[in-house]
Amino acid sequence: MPARANRRKCGAARLAVERTLAMVLSMVNPCVLALAFGGAMLLSIAGAGAQTPPTVTPPAKQDQQPPPGAKPPGANGAKAERLGDAQGWSAFAETDKNAKACYLVGRPVKTDPENLKRGDVYVYVTHRPAEKSFNVVSFAAGYPYKDATDAELSVDTHKFALFTNKESAWSRDAATDKTVVDTMAKAKQAALKGTSARGTVTTDTYSLDGFAPMLAQIDKACGVKR
Secondary structure, three states: OOOHHHHHHHHHHHHHHHHHHHHHHHHHHHHHHHHHHHHHHHHHHHHHHOOOOOOOOOOOOOOOOOOOOOOOOOOOOOOOOEEEOOOOEEEEEEOOOOOEEEEEEOOOOEEEEEOOOOOOOOOEEEEHHHHHEEEEEEEEEOEEEEEOOOOEEOOOOOEEEEEEEEEEEEEEEEEEEEHHHHHHOOOOEEEEEEEEEEOOOEEHHHHHHHHHHHHHHHHHHHHOOO
């Protein structure tokens, strides 16, 4: 009997200890987990703060694009009405989808080098009232220009830098367009100097004797006042 009683007492004591440990663990574990989670968060934040900031790469410089009104004559397939001709210059008007366009076209009287194989070489000035686009000056070189190069336009003693894109050259803004056109209307000669993709330098010379009267024709047809 005494031995059996002792075993019962020992069993009860062991059970009490186990219950006490379970209670302690149930109280400690959440704290430990919270501390562990908090520590992990702190380490994560610290690590993020220590990272090297990302390198910001500026956007690549885009090639300047032709102005909206710089479409070649007849590009829309519309039938053109000839307004007149004068000393190598011609004026036209065309209507496409109720949008009127008026333009004059001229070709150089001299090209240098003379025997260089090229496509069509000409200059045209375009008005497109519906697009609020006027005096858009466009030169066709007959070859692809060298990338990232300007073409130099000389009108008597005045000089203008034109940007190039593929086989054409344009003024950089509408204000320059108007200045170029007004200057050409009063001048005797214009010359465009450019560099081809192969590195060949060309100069195209235009006589401006018939430019002013043809400009007056397209101004009248498209309601442009000067």
